[in-house]
């Protein structure tokens with residue numbers, strides 16, 4: 001295992017050192033949301049205790065202070081994801097909001113017969129907005145199929161591409177299978193036919209280095225709450241030229257340059273896409289979360305989490321009647337499984353009573369469950385504050401639960 005001061009790291013996250021049902025909490029539901037470090041919790045409290053004020057419009061001290069902090073957070077995030085320009089970083093409510101923004105606004109520029117490509121392993125939030133767009137505009141949705149291992153069938157993807165393809169929107173890492181998709185290949189191939197690429201980064205930013213300029217994706221979106229920050233805030237990165245060409249998403253305050261009843265002109269980026277009073281504290285504290293994450297070597301965290309996943313998989317596989325769902329060669333952060341002859345909900349409930357938080361069900365990927373012909377999975381999803389010792393306790397509890405049910 002890599003060298004971390006795990007004792008100190010875990011102390012940074014107060015929620016981790018509590019008991020549920022009289023047992024030490026083991027939090028393996030990081031795919032749904034992450035716990036928050038004390039620095040983020042303190043920043044939320046400080047903001048509301050002292051700095052609270054509306055941004056971008058006040059002459060007074062507090063308004064300017066809040067504006068500066070909010071814009072500093074944007075810069076922190078820009079730097080972290082290596083976006084070329086600050087105004088390419090848009091604050092949103094989260095991943096879902098970011099994808100809907102692109103589906104609506106970029107979607108306004110599409111015509112009947114244009115094609116959008118997604119994949120069979122997408123989260124509902126990267127399926128439904130595109131179905132809505134296709135209904136609105138008469139576009140065609142194509143779905144890259146996957147193998148039994150949970151990898152994209154790349155030959156089929158390549159065969160879908162044509163001058164009709166306008167956008168490819170795929171998840172960087174599957175929240176259900178843990179598959180790391182070959183996004184570099186996807187981006188290069190999509191660009192070759194003039195299509196843009198959106199990456200759903202909800203499961204990647206917290207697990208690996210993401211570099212907008214190196215990836216060369218056109219859009220990338222993630223949620224604050226899955227990267228150790230608050231809920232209700234997220235980021236949509238978009239290339240400046242494309243964002244400039246897109247019409248606004250929502251109308252209101254902040255997104256305008258001048259309003260008259262005859263004609264309204266729109267504000268510049270990023271404000272054009274940030275109508276209304278945003279989640280100010282959320283944005284500032286997402287910056288704090290990214291600062292916290294930046295205090296580590298992300299490559300080391302990734303390697304450590306890789307070891308956790310491999311260890312968990314090896315141990316889970318030893319248990320009879322357990323089948324792992326998602327066995328891609330490149331995967332991280334997630335182990336999904338079913339226990340033959342049991343329902344995921346029952347396993348989840350028994351684990352919960354032993355202090356272990358996992359997720360059960362379809363994980364907002366119902367079409368993927370249909371593909372595997374299962375109602376759902378039990379999903380253990382890890383963060384860098386999890387340990388091998390926790391996995392050992394989990395395995396013992398899982399064995400006990402399986403024995404009780406079979």
Ligand SMILES: *Cc1c(COP(=O)(O)O)cnc(C)c1O
Pocket residue numbers: 031032093094095096097123125126171173174175200202203223
């Ligand atoms: C969580 C998640 C989403 C949705 O994120 P929200 O925070 O609910 O908007 C989208 N895609 C993936 C892969 C996710 O894991």
